[in-house]
Amino acid sequence: xxxxxxxxxxxxxxxxxxxxxxxxxxxxxxxxxxxxxxxxxxxxxxxxxxxxxxxxxxxxxxxxxxxxxxxxxxxxxxxxxxxxxxxxxxxxxxxxxxxxxxxxxxxxxxxxxxxxxxxxxxxxxxxxxxxxxxxxxxxxxxxxxxxxxxxxxxxxxxxxxxxxxxxxxxxxxxxxxxxxxxxxxxxxxxxxxxxxxxxxxxxxxxxxxxxxxxxxxxxxxxxxxxxxxxxxxxxxxxxxxxxxxxxxxxxxxxxxxxxxxxxxxxxxxxxxxxxxxxxxxxxxxxxxxxxxxxxxxxxxxxxxxxxxxxxxxxxxxxxxxxxxxxxxxxxxxxxxxxxxxxxxxxxxxxxxxxxxxxxxxxxxxxxxxxxxxxx
Amino acid sequence: xxxxxxxxxxxxxxxxxxxxxxxxxxxxxxxxxxxxxxxxxxxxxxxxxxxxxxxxxxxxxxxxxxxxxxxxxxxxxxxxxxxxxxxxxxxxxxxxxxxxxxxxxxxxxxxxxxxxxxxxxxxxxxxxxxxxxxxxxxxxxxxxxxxxxxxxxxxxxxxxxxxxxxxxxxxxxxxxxxxxxxxxxxxxxxxxxxxxxxxxxxxxxxxxxxxxxxxxxxxxxxxxxxxxxxxxxxxxxxxxxxxxxxxxxxxxxxxxxxxxxxxxxxxxxxxxxxxxxxxxxxxxxxxxxxxxxxxxxxxxxxxxxxxxxxxxxxxxxxxxxxxxxxxxxxxxxxxxxxxxxxxxxxxxxxxxxxxxxxxxxxxxxxxxxxxxx
Numbered sequence: 033x034x035x036x037x038x039x040x041x042x043x044x045x046x047x048x049x050x051x052x053x054x055x056x057x058x059x060x061x062x063x064x065x066x067x068x069x070x071x072x073x074x075x076x077x078x079x080x081x082x083x084x085x086x087x088x089x090x091x092x093x094x095x096x097x098x099x100x101x102x103x104x105x106x107x108x109x110x111x112x113x114x115x116x117x118x119x120x121x122x123x124x125x126x127x128x129x130x131x132x133x134x135x136x137x138x139x140x141x142x143x144x145x146x147x148x149x150x151x152x153x154x155x156x157x158x159x160x161x162x163x164x165x166x167x168x169x170x171x172x173x174x175x176x177x178x179x180x181x182x183x184x185x186x187x188x189x190x191x192x193x194x195x196x197x198x199x200x201x202x203x204x205x206x207x208x209x210x211x212x213x214x215x216x217x218x219x220x221x222x223x224x225x226x227x228x229x230x231x232x233x234x235x236x237x238x239x240x241x242x243x244x245x246x247x248x249x250x251x252x253x254x255x256x257x258x259x260x261x262x263x264x265x266x267x268x269x270x271x272x273x274x275x276x277x278x279x280x281x282x283x284x285x286x287x288x289x290x291x292x293x294x295x296x297x298x299x300x301x302x303x304x305x306x307x308x309x310x311x312x313x314x315x316x317x318x319x320x321x322x323x324x325x326x327x328x329x330x331x332x333x334x335x336x337x338x339x340x341x342x343x344x345x346x347x348x349x350x351x352x353x354x355x356x357x358x359x360x361x362x363x364x365x366x367x368x369x370x371x372x373x374x375x376x377x378x379x380x381x382x383x384x385x386x387x388x389x390x391x392x393x394x395x396x397x398x399x400x401x402x403x404x405x406x407x
Numbered sequence: 408x409x410x411x412x413x414x415x416x417x418x419x420x421x422x423x424x425x426x427x428x429x430x431x432x433x434x435x436x437x438x439x440x441x442x443x444x445x446x447x448x449x450x451x452x453x454x455x456x457x458x459x460x461x462x463x464x465x466x467x468x469x470x471x472x473x474x475x476x477x478x479x480x481x482x483x484x485x486x487x488x489x490x491x492x493x494x495x496x497x498x499x500x501x502x503x504x505x506x507x508x509x510x511x512x513x514x515x516x517x518x519x520x521x522x523x524x525x526x527x528x529x530x531x532x533x534x535x536x537x538x539x540x541x542x543x544x545x546x547x548x549x550x551x552x553x554x555x556x557x558x559x560x561x562x563x564x565x566x567x568x569x570x571x572x573x574x575x576x577x578x579x580x581x582x583x584x585x586x587x588x589x590x591x592x593x594x595x596x597x598x599x600x601x602x603x604x605x606x607x608x609x610x611x612x613x614x615x616x617x618x619x620x621x622x623x624x625x626x627x628x629x630x631x632x633x634x635x636x637x638x639x640x641x642x643x644x645x646x647x648x649x650x651x652x653x654x655x656x657x658x659x660x661x662x663x664x665x666x667x668x669x670x671x672x673x674x675x676x677x678x679x680x681x682x683x684x685x686x687x688x689x690x691x692x693x694x695x696x697x698x699x700x701x702x703x704x705x706x707x708x709x710x711x712x713x714x715x716x717x718x719x720x721x722x723x724x725x726x727x728x729x730x731x732x733x734x735x736x737x738x739x740x741x742x743x744x745x746x747x748x749x750x751x752x753x754x755x756x757x758x759x760x761x762x763x764x765x766x767x768x769x770x771x772x773x774x775x776x777x778x779x780x
Contacts, residue, residue: 073607076577171697185698186471215634216469217695220678224694242608249687268684286612287682288641293660295621297641299612303577382505 033102035203035236036062037083037096038329041096042107043077043084050308054080054092055259059334063235064203066181069251069268071244071283075304077260078240082206086121087113100204109296119149122197122235126209128189132181139165139177145196164195168225187218194225223250236361248272253342256280259305259315262334265344274354276337276345276366279316284356321362324348324373414430422497423458424595424628425482430455430491432481436703446598450479450702453652456729459596464629466620466637466643466660468675472699474652475632476600482630483517483598484508494676496595506780509747513543516589520583520601526573532559532584533569537592558587562617579610580584586617598630603638615642636679640664648672651702651710654729658739666749668732670742673709693753707746718755 043055055077072078083089085105098105100121105113113382117123125131133141142161146152150162157179165173168191181189191211197205207226211219227250230237239251247254247268254262254271256279264277276280284290285298303320305311310319326348334344337351344390345351348371352366359385432452447582452474469475480486482493482737484500493501500511516539519525526535537555540546546554555564562583564576573581582602599618603611615638622629633639640660647657648669658671667673677693685690695714700706706713712722721744729742747753 073609185696215699216636216678216680217470217674218698219680220692220694221696223680224692243680244608244682245687248682248684249680272682272684283608284682286609288612288615288637289682291641293641296616297612299616300609301613303579304607313593 034061035101036060037062037097038081039084039097039099041081041098042094043080043089045089045091046093047308051093052307053310054260054307055084056310058257058260059096060255060262060263060265062236062238063289064236065230066252067225067230067237067239067250069247069254070238070240070257071247071254072241072257073242073320075259076257077307078257079208082208082238082240086117086123086206105313106266115149116360118133118145118202119200120202121201121204121206122200122202123352124190124193124197124207124210126212128186128213129181131193133218134181134191137178137180138184142177142192142196142199146199146315149200158200164199168192168198169197169221170195185218186214187221190214190218190222191225194222194229198229198233199233202235204236204238205298206238206240209242210239211246212241212243212262219246226250242316244272244283259310260307261315261346262344263316263346265334265342267340267342270338270340270343271356272342273356274338275356276343276349276351276354277347278322278349280345281356281361282319287386290356296323322349322368322373324368324371326371327373424461424496425459426492426494427441427458427482428456428492429477430481430493431475431476431489432486433489447703448654450705452481453705455649455652455654457647457654457657459628459630460644461595462622462626462628464631464642466639466646467630467632467649468634468639468646469649470634470675470699472651472702473649475648475703479517479598479600479630479632482596483515484511485517499656509543513539513592514595516592516594516597517600518582518589518597518599520604520706522578522585522605523573524527524582525585528573531570531572532564532576535573536584536587536591539588540658543592554591557589558591561590561621562587563613576609578606579613582606582614583617586614586621590621592775593625594627596628596630598632601634602631604633604635611638617717618642636676648675651699651705653710653742654740655711655743656739656741657729659736662736664736666739668735668739668746669711669743670715670745670747670753671719673747691752707740717747719745734761 038057041055041058045054047050058081062070070078080089084092084094085111087105092105096106098201139161142164143154143157146157146160162173162177165177170176170188170191184192211222214222223246226237229235241247251268253267255262256277258279263279264275266275271280272284275284282300286300288297291297300319305315305318313328313330314332317323320327332346332348334346337343337345338354349364350367353360353367430452431454433448436447436449447517455478467475467478477486481488488501491501492499495511495515512540527624531550533578533613536558537551540551541553556569559569564580564583564587568666573584576584576619595691603614619642631639631642643660645657645659647654648671650671656663656667656672663672664676667676674693697714700713708723708725709727712718715722727744729740730761731737731739732741732746
């Protein structure tokens, strides 16, 4: 039995402007000891999806299933969830300062957490707190336990958060952009720490980030999200070397590492869509250079691509077009053209310049166009 | 702090657009009389010397609290210098009054990190971009509007959105507004303080391309500040690395990335996660222990020595000068007593991985000081 099995998770928030469909049918499976990297830009629903699983999205309309050790978290009462959060599922968030109470000593906060979930005696809990601080590499843990959060640097605070998240040896650690607010040298320390903890305790990790470098470093599997949907689900190496979805390809291409020093960076034109009124068909179609008539009407399901049982992509392009090379792009453009879409320029190697932020939806009115089947 | 004599030397043809000489910026700590006598100061920027040439991009990298933003604001003369000189186009602007500075303000503009905080939410975009004209009393009325709309078009905004408010734009579009505003007076130098850090990856690339396009069109120079080394590498001609108020290394982009001399540069580069799984598995990461020490009481000697795997006795006593090594290009300066040779790796043993499951990591006393705000 997998540790966590999420199925068709949907989350929406009613707001004065309309209903925000933050997560629109997300599913994944996570085994013990594995790391799932969740990548996406702001508004992709990556944080909402994981926070909903642990019951931290108040006021949201939720449907679907999230079975943790076989029990559905989404149907649990708040009391039942409280008994799991912090015990079996540890959490680390982006901003370590707002996750710690500024008025209380760091050690005391760990002690409180331990005593809330176990029947530990005060001094035993205190000894354990000091031990945990030492474990995550905080020098002089005994002294530091008596200090307040403001006396800790950002990296040290994040270590404290990790110590707390791991205090009860959870089976799952959810890390939501844990290193985004930190400097690269400190980020490197935190990543090493998380890997070490995982190796030692067999903790499964959900690592949410927008940083493709961090994912390359520590994920086993990768889930790429866009506008509340999973665009591609793939193992780590294929995510970088043989991606299928044009959005994944676009993300990889827009990294400075992907271009030569004096070249223009490739970028994805346009802006992320509104989640109140998501685009019809594939949510990515207004920004996709391989858009076909079908993409504007039919939402592609997540289906197997590349003859690999792990690799899934939600795109109508032929399943054997994988990779980030110019040749593959040309093949994609050809396939799109054949299906009556794409742009003639995209058949060439270099992409058209797009200094404008305009969304290319003006040309999408031919909804009735022939719906060709995917070859 | 003593102001060390010799600093970075550059041999070049032609006069630089901007020359910063021994720039120092200290912030006094607290105004309470209790501490006044102790004269505690934050050594934000300490004796920094560099040039910016016409039309080039100088990248400035460093971690939180290293003083890179303070230096940027000194260059834009948003801060007064504690000491040192700023020579812009042959004129010393370091001691000019607000009034005297006005003609130079037109020529040095700034782009900020936060596309939300740097635009007044209650003002229309057209008037925000037109502000530089209003402040300098040029391009009145209809003329101004058409200038602003040209600028909007130039940076990829729809000129018809002239009357919209900032809240109607996304983060990337707001940053375009910031770029348009900075370009309005056709400056010679734009100081860009982390202009893309707050943006998503796909949008980052759009803004970087815009900045590059604008540069080649108007021939302006950038001081480009970022903590993301891969972006700095992409946009810069030369790169300066700062640590705790000092430039520890400065070199042409290619030189810096292929032949880093300072152990800190090397460690910083190795800490950047690479978006390539095979490379990530293969490479050795140098994990520095501890945190950046407090700039209130910076370490003696070389400021990096408490965290440096190559540090020796001399490093804790004598401050190294920023100067080129024999055999290196003259514009490759490094401030280190024991610089790295070509291809030299840092000794791994001296730098235990942080978070080792040992009771405590070896650390210098300064490591335990809280980082500066």
